[in-house]
Amino acid sequence: MQLVVARIGRAHGIKGEVTVEVRTDEPELRLAPGAVLATDPAATGPLTIETGRVHSGRLLLRFEGVKDRTAAEALRNTLLIADVDPDELPEEEDEYYDHQLMDLDVVTADGVEVGRITEISHLPSQDLFIVERPDGSEVMIPFVEEIVAEIDLEEQKAVITPPPGLIDDQAEIVSSREES
Numbered sequence: 001m002q003l004v005v006a007r008i009g010r011a012h013g014i015k016g017e018v019t020v021e022v023r024t025d026e027p028e029l030r031l032a033p034g035a036v037l038a039t040d041p042a043a044t045g046p047l048t049i050e051t052g053r054v055h056s057g058r059l060l061l062r063f064e065g066v067k068d069r070t071a072a073e074a075l076r077n078t079l080l081i082a083d084v085d086p087d088e089l090p091e092e093e094d095e096y097y098d099h100q101l102m103d104l105d106v107v108t109a110d111g112v113e114v115g116r117i118t119e120i121s122h123l124p125s126q127d128l129f130i131v132e133r134p135d136g137s138e139v140m141i142p143f144v145e146e147i148v149a150e151i152d153l154e155e156q157k158a159v160i161t162p163p164p165g166l167i168d169d170q171a172e173i174v175s176s177r178e179e180s
Contacts, residue, residue, distance in 0.1 A: 011072035
């Protein structure tokens with residue numbers, strides 16, 4: 001399975017380094033020296049990471065064969081793609097890769113169908129499941145322990161205990177406002 005692990009940003013300095021926007025929880029594994037990554041656009045790669053370092057809170061990478069600022073700048077906005085074994089699991093218990101959570105059915109603890117996870121949004125404070133409801137609308141579910149009670153990969157479902165108002169139908173919310 002191929003997963004986007006980073007997007008190349010602007011060139012840094014004159015020796016071929018680039019900034020990268022990290023899109024993986026394991027940059028030390030996926031973006032380590034020696035890693036060979038496919039690219040989008042495909043004609044740009046594959047790229048082999050020669051060196052990596054953190055500078056002022058940003059990850060800087062240098063790729064084999066990219067020796068100057070001009071060559072580095074030509075890579076701007078290229079997506080870096082890693083081959084990942086779909087059965088690979090994170091090291092920590094209760095951690096999941098995005099691809100494991102995609103398309104899981106979301107149900108409440110009492111078995112009411114909420115929808116299906118179509119996207120995971122990584123925000124600074126927490127991650128959000130973007131869930132498509134059976135009627136085609138979407139609801140955002142914070143991926144926090146208080147709300148997401150269980151992830152069952154074998155059953156392909158996420159069990160939630162939502163607080164009042166999180167998944168209520170919009171029609172119910174509108175009618176309750178009108179009654180007030």
